Amino acid sequence: MNLPSAQERPASLVRELCKLPTETEWLEFKRNRVDHEQIGEYISALSNSAALANRAHGYLIWGVDDASHELVGTMFDPKAAKVGNEELENWLLRLLSPKILFSFESVEVDGQRVVVLEVGRAYRHPVQFMHNEFVRIGSLKKKLKEFPEKERELWRIFDETPFEAMVARRDASDEEVVSLLDYPAYFDLAGIPLPENRSQVLERLAAESLIRRNDSGSWDITNLGAILFAKRLEDFSGLRRKAVRVIAYEGRDRVSTLREQVGAKGYAAGFEGLIGYINALLPSNEIIGKAIRKDVPMYPELAVRELAANALIHQDFGLGGAGPMIEIFKDRMEVTNPGSPLINVERFLDTPPRSRNEGLASLMRRFGICEERGSGVDKVVSVTEAYQLPAPEFSTVSDHTRATLFAHKELTKMDKSDRVRACYLHACLRYVQRDYMTNASLRDRFGIPVQNSATASRLIKEAVEGGMLRPYDETAGRKFMKYVPYWA
Incomplete structure (x- = not known):
């Protein structure tokens, strides 16, 4: 049809x-x-x-x-x-x-x-x-x-x-459903063999609440079905502005745009293509090891995937005229989604996420597009530490939520806010792993030689004076001092 x-x-x-x-x-x-x-x-x-x-x-x-x-x-x-x-x-x-x-x-x-x-x-x-x-x-x-x-x-x-149960397209015929939705992508992501006939396809989509029968005997395509598996989001007028925008800039500001792309597909059907497109735009660093040169991405793919998925899942679909946006600058990548966060941005790492769109989040987790509940942000922090990048920043901008990944920067070139944020998130990560931040763990995080332990001590002092850390036991000797986040 x-x-x-x-x-x-x-x-x-x-x-x-x-x-x-x-x-x-x-x-x-x-x-x-x-x-x-x-x-x-x-x-x-x-x-x-x-x-x-x-x-x-x-x-x-x-x-x-x-x-x-x-x-x-x-x-x-x-x-x-x-x-x-x-x-x-x-x-x-x-x-x-x-x-x-x-x-x-x-x-x-x-x-x-x-x-x-x-x-x-x-x-x-x-x-x-x-x-x-x-x-x-x-x-x-x-x-x-x-x-x-x-x-x-x-x-x-x-x-x-909930948003997911609302109707994106009403009174669709069997032919329209299979024309509008990328149903092979659903079966591929779900790990289910593609049925041999259309009725079995529709039955399975209905079982997942992607479509549902209405009183007239035709199909209503739900927001869940459309936002995840639309072949073209522009076919659903209420969702066309929820497509993901990816913008790459020439420098550190928004003055000169190199490339801009608006996603066409539903989030699940188009996610791998989105990540591939982002990675192709990201700058790389040349690493020389044992006389072999190789280029590595500036940001770990795991961090890029998780932050992109979080922006899709946790957005506020009730905010009109705005969708998720990924901006790539010379020195950072910003991932922004509509809606103020439901929890304090300082507690992203230790607090299980509260999603406005639990049906959407559940399917995205089942499909392996994002991490299990509560394990995403800690992996972002962990992998950026492994790359020895500056700590990611989570912030609220107007009525939007923003996560920022920063390009590599030497410790000596980080400003005070960079250093305090890195110490704080390192302490949070250790705490959720049932461990404590110490001078030694912070040296490992920044790659500080053991003979320069005084440098780590100065970083810890900054974070404590800034109210982001506190000693676990103030009576402990200086060599045995452990630290936890201020809220622990």
């Missing part, structure tokens, strides 16, 4: 929506009327109502008569619209909370110009515009607080429906 192309899909969607007998709580038609505040209120109302109706999206369409549903065309141009000196889309996004995914698209349908505003459903919190929450009651837009029963129902839905 041939699927509509990316250019044909909006027009096909408009024709299907026009066939509905009336407007719905998740669908509004207009001719030309444009009120900027009203558009923002509609985004809130359609997003919340889509969640109540278990729809992936709500729609506001200009150029359709709301009574007859006939195509009449529109003069509204969202790309040219401004509020003051600010572009309409930026203005709307700034006043929405949380910042959900929405998009305007102008399309010609049967000779008429139509504008489609597609709004992602609310997830985890009702969507507000200018500090007010709206909802559709029939075809009318109302404030949510005026309908407490709707508000209670919405919160119940948020509590019961």
Whole structure:
């Protein structure tokens, strides 16, 4: 079965929506009327109502008569619209909370110009515009607080429906499912022989909650199925901005870009390709040993794999317009994902991770894409120590989480924050291994000769004075002193 192309899909969607007998709580038609505040209120109302109706999206369409549903065309141009000196889309996004995914698209349908505003459903919190929450009651837009029963129902839905269980594509036929999803990749990763017929393929995908039968007898493709195994994420409008971006820069800043790539496939189907692409972009170091020269990657592949997988798994899918991003600079690699971390960044190494997306994380672990629960970050720290690289840095940037790997740097060229962070993470790593940091273990970590043990002592003193370490037993003699993280 041939699927509509990316250019044909909006027009096909408009024709299907026009066939509905009336407007719905998740669908509004207009001719030309444009009120900027009203558009923002509609985004809130359609997003919340889509969640109540278990729809992936709500729609506001200009150029359709709301009574007859006939195509009449529109003069509204969202790309040219401004509020003051600010572009309409930026203005709307700034006043929405949380910042959900929405998009305007102008399309010609049967000779008429139509504008489609597609709004992602609310997830985890009702969507507000200018500090007010709206909802559709029939075809009318109302404030949510005026309908407490709707508000209670919405919160119940948020509590019961994880992101993975939501619908990415509704009413797909058997042919569409196998055309949209890279099902051979699933069977390969799961280590299961590929079934001989389509019905067995669909049965297995349904057993993994990648698809599910709906009341009409066709298939709904879940977010879990699409985000992991989409052949093209752009085929799923609510997920296309969740594709991974990889950007390589010429220097140490973002001024000059060498290369940029946006991933096309689902995370599981495209993960090995992603890692291969990243490794090809990474600089290498030339090592000379026993008269043999060899190039080794600047960063250990295990660290790259784990941090990339963590960014996919732990992101907040409710943040619109943002997806995981991997940036490669001359002196570092930054891996950023949407969403503030659920645990303190200083406790990443010792605290079992809390995932917003446990279904996604579980399958990724089963497929061997990431480490078992709780063992990932400690392996990142361990392998960077083995390479004698500066310690990785974990931070919160606005409402995003960032992990940074640094290129090799001599101890004498590290600044104080580099040194204290390395001592702290080394102590954390020793602690989770039921051991303690000592002067000797820190010398091994940095490659400090035994005759320079005073250097290690100065590093430990810096970390203790910085409040990141404490002596395990303050009464112990200096030669027998052991150290633990401040929280231990």
